[in-house]
Amino acid sequence: MDPYLLDGVDFGDVVLSVAKAILAFVICLVATMFMVWFERKVVSRLQNRIGPNTSGPFGILQTLMDGIKLFFKEDNIPKEADPFVFRLAPYLSLIPAFLTFTLIPLGGDFNNGNDGAVTVFGRETFLQVADPPVGILFFLAMSSLGIYGIMLAGWASGSKYPLLGSVRASAQAISYEAALGLSLAAVVLVTGGLSMNSIVMQQAGEGFGGIIPNFNIIVTGFIPFAVFLIAGTAELNRPPFDLVEAEQELVGGFHTEYSGIRFALFFLAEFMNTVTMAAIIVTLFFGGPAGPAFLGSTLGWLTGMFWFLLKLLVFLFAFVWFRASLPRFRYDQLMSLGWKLLIPLSLGWLLVLAGIRVARNGDLGIADSAFGDTLIVIGVAFAILLIGMYVLRSAMTNARRDRLIAAGFNPREVN
Amino acid sequence: MSEFLRQYLLVAVFGGLAFGLVAALIGAASLFRPSRPSTGKVENYESGVDPVGSSWSQSQIRYYIFALLFVMFDVEAVFIFPWAARLEAFGFFGLVEMMIFIFILALGLAYAWRKGVLRWA
Amino acid sequence: MANLLLLGQQTGNSWDLPANIAFYVIAVIAIGSALRMVTTNNVVHSALYLLLVLSSVAAVYILLGAEFVAATQVLVYIGAILVLLIFGVMLTRARIGIDDDLNYEQRWIGLGVSSLLFVVIAYSLWDFYGSDTRLVGYEPQRTREVADSIFSTYIVPFEAISVLLLAALIGAVVVARRD
Numbered sequence: 001m002d003p004y005l006l007d008g009v010d011f012g013d014v015v016l017s018v019a020k021a022i023l024a025f026v027i028c029l030v031a032t033m034f035m036v037w038f039e040r041k042v043v044s045r046l047q048n049r050i051g052p053n054t055s056g057p058f059g060i061l062q063t064l065m066d067g068i069k070l071f072f073k074e075d076n077i078p079k080e081a082d083p084f085v086f087r088l089a090p091y092l093s094l095i096p097a098f099l100t101f102t103l104i105p106l107g108g109d110f111n112n113g114n115d116g117a118v119t120v121f122g123r124e125t126f127l128q129v130a131d132p133p134v135g136i137l138f139f140l141a142m143s144s145l146g147i148y149g150i151m152l153a154g155w156a157s158g159s160k161y162p163l164l165g166s167v168r169a170s171a172q173a174i175s176y177e178a179a180l181g182l183s184l185a186a187v188v189l190v191t192g193g194l195s196m197n198s199i200v201m202q203q204a205g206e207g208f209g210g211i212i213p214n215f216n217i218i219v220t221g222f223i224p225f226a227v228f229l230i231a232g233t234a235e236l237n238r239p240p241f242d243l244v245e246a247e248q249e250l251v252g253g254f255h256t257e258y259s260g261i262r263f264a265l266f267f268l269a270e271f272m273n274t275v276t277m278a279a280i281i282v283t284l285f286f287g288g289p290a291g292p293a294f295l296g297s298t299l300g301w302l303t304g305m306f307w308f309l310l311k312l313l314v315f316l317f318a319f320v321w322f323r324a325s326l327p328r329f330r331y332d333q334l335m336s337l338g339w340k341l342l343i344p345l346s347l348g349w350l351l352v353l354a355g356i357r358v359a360r361n362g363d364l365g366i367a368d369s370a371f372g373d374t375l376i377v378i379g380v381a382f383a384i385l386l387i388g389m390y391v392l393r394s395a396m397t398n399a400r401r402d403r404l405i406a407a408g409f410n411p412r413e414v415n
Numbered sequence: 416m417s418e419f420l421r422q423y424l425l426v427a428v429f430g431g432l433a434f435g436l437v438a439a440l441i442g443a444a445s446l447f448r449p450s451r452p453s454t455g456k457v458e459n460y461e462s463g464v465d466p467v468g469s470s471w472s473q474s475q476i477r478y479y480i481f482a483l484l485f486v487m488f489d490v491e492a493v494f495i496f497p498w499a500a501r502l503e504a505f506g507f508f509g510l511v512e513m514m515i516f517i518f519i520l521a522l523g524l525a526y527a528w529r530k531g532v533l534r535w536a
Numbered sequence: 537m538a539n540l541l542l543l544g545q546q547t548g549n550s551w552d553l554p555a556n557i558a559f560y561v562i563a564v565i566a567i568g569s570a571l572r573m574v575t576t577n578n579v580v581h582s583a584l585y586l587l588l589v590l591s592s593v594a595a596v597y598i599l600l601g602a603e604f605v606a607a608t609q610v611l612v613y614i615g616a617i618l619v620l621l622i623f624g625v626m627l628t629r630a631r632i633g634i635d636d637d638l639n640y641e642q643r644w645i646g647l648g649v650s651s652l653l654f655v656v657i658a659y660s661l662w663d664f665y666g667s668d669t670r671l672v673g674y675e676p677q678r679t680r681e682v683a684d685s686i687f688s689t690y691i692v693p694f695e696a697i698s699v700l701l702l703a704a705l706i707g708a709v710v711v712a713r714r715d
Binding site: 074079095098130137159160174175181182191194256257331343351354358361364399 | 459491495513514531535
């Protein structure tokens with residue numbers, strides 16, 4: 001809970017709240033516009049092109065110019081469209097994108113057991129618009145609301161390809177949202193709480209050997225992070241999971257019929273979601289504003305902001321890198337990856353982590369010591385993994401053989 | 416108003432700002448942008464050729480199955496979160512409870528897998 | 537009687553005015569969109585109004601300090617079940633949109649059933665709380681408390697849910713399979 005809200009509220013608190021909201025709003029917008037430029041620039045360099053270079057230094061004003069251009073373009077509503085829902089859809093896709101950003105701790109000093117609170121005008125406050133105790137669930141709720149923008153945009157267009165694109169998009173989003181949620185459970189398990197501030201605080205301390213940071217990517221054993229990164233990319237409909245707007249198949253996807261400023265808003269929402277997802281990854285798995293503990297906090301609360309922005313940039317780059325280097329998935333591969341690999345993997349890993357934790361606390365009582373229990377849990381998990389892999393492999397071989405025989409192959413030639 | 420609600424008030428204000436931004440952009444653009452409607456412009460876009468047939472298509476049942484699977488795992492996730500936050504207190508008993516829960520739901524996934532509905536043919 | 541219209545009476549006689557205003561605004565939105573939901577001729581508009589109803593209910597949960605329930609409401613009902621509903625509609629109707637025969641013929645029976653339900657719920661609430669209209673939002677319920685009650689008092693329903701979900705899935709798979 002943000003400390004400045006605890007007692008009664010006076011005029012200064014209201015000013016502080018409004019200032020925080022406006023600051024976060026501006027950061028969110030600027031970061032999004034930066035991301036549009038950054039993506040185009042980096043993709044260009046990776047593809048041996050120059051990219052935007054005329055508007056402003058290094059073409060940095062390109063996004064603004066594009067925005068201005070789209071602002072003055074004619075707005076077109078197709079005659080088959082449902083006018084009300086057609087107009088509503090951009091709101092539904094942009095507002096959840098903004099709301100998720102309220103959860104992100106943008107800075108603050110988390111070293112030496114500090115909780116990241118910053119003193120402004122004599123008031124202690126987090127550099128975070130709100131810190132609801134159910135933070136992670138709030139994030140998941142907002143990302144499930146984001147589906148509606150896409151779904152309704154596609155439906156309201158009254159046109160074939162947008163409808164197909166939006167149905168695909170929503171099926172993809174719900175498939176990966178399950179994996180997204182289950183991989184986050186591991187973070188909750190090691191933190192013991194759901195609020196973003198407590199998650200960052202938990203990661204801020206000294207980790208193994210004093211040099212390796214205590215970040216969740218290490219504490220939860222990398223797999224939840226990998227699952228979250230893949231599922232997050234899929235949830236954003238970014239390459240290599242951009243089947244939603246596969247231009248070879250679906251024209252432009254759900255926003256084909258949109259033009260002018262409404263199209264620009266969908267575009268903005270997409271990039272804002274990318275920035276927010278990168279920020280969430282940084283917060284949940286890389287300590288957010290908490291830097292490596294042994295480096296201390298020489299700049300005070302600015303240290304936190306520095307680390308946060310640095311890590312954010314790394315992940316924004318990673319998203320662009322994915323786009324430039326990975327080919328697009330096929331739809332069947334996409335669904336298989338989500339349901340047959342990511343979900344079982346994150347569930348199994350969660351149980352292993354939980355088992356290790358229970359054993360380490362000495363609640364298991366199989367062996368003589370907590371350490372012995374931990375070893376037993378790891379051994380059992382490993383055995384189950386091997387057996388599971390064997391069963392899965394033979395099941396898949398069998399299924400494949402059955403299918404080949406059903407397709408008219410000679411049973412003897414099929415091995 | 417409790418401190419708890421003040422927090423959500425801030426979230427609501429933030430949402431209001433976002434709504435205001437979208438409304439202002441669309442509203443302001445309507446003052447400046449040209450409007451020269453024609454019959455061609457309001458046709459559906461189908462790569463430049465005249466639209467063919469109805470624009471509505473019936474979706475397939477597998478989307479429904481995936482949505483139902485999602486409901487299952489979403490409910491599961493909702494129960495896993497509070498459990499994970501309190502595992503330290505529940506200890507071994509809590510672990511077994513959750514294992515049973517996950518096992519039963521995993522059976523559902525395995526069943527769907529076995530019956531081939533996860534296959535996007 | 538006036539007491540009943542104001543929520544959030546604390547130990548003193550202070551009304552939580554902002555929370556009261558918020559409650560009534562939300563309540564009006566919820567009831568209005570619920571009415572529009574059953575009267576509109578367009579299936580997708582109906583789904584949108586349902587979205588609004590469910591979100592308002594989530595907002596009421598937040599006012600009551602039950603934010604875990606609110607998050608669950610959005611996550612499960614809006615994020616999953618409503619999507620399922622829309623997919624179901626897309627599945628059964630080739631064309632979704634305005635539909636003149638959408639209005640259910642037996643709507644008067646439906647009206648009777650829902651009025652009866654309203655009376656029953658209103659009576660039981662009245663019976664239980666009487667004129668005690670305090671908001672519980674002053675002590676927000678923590679996720680930990682929710683966890684403690686699920687995994688001790690309500691452990692059997694918790695495990696039963698998994699079986700219920702399994703049954704629903706198996707049913708859908710059986711219906712969906714071609715052979």
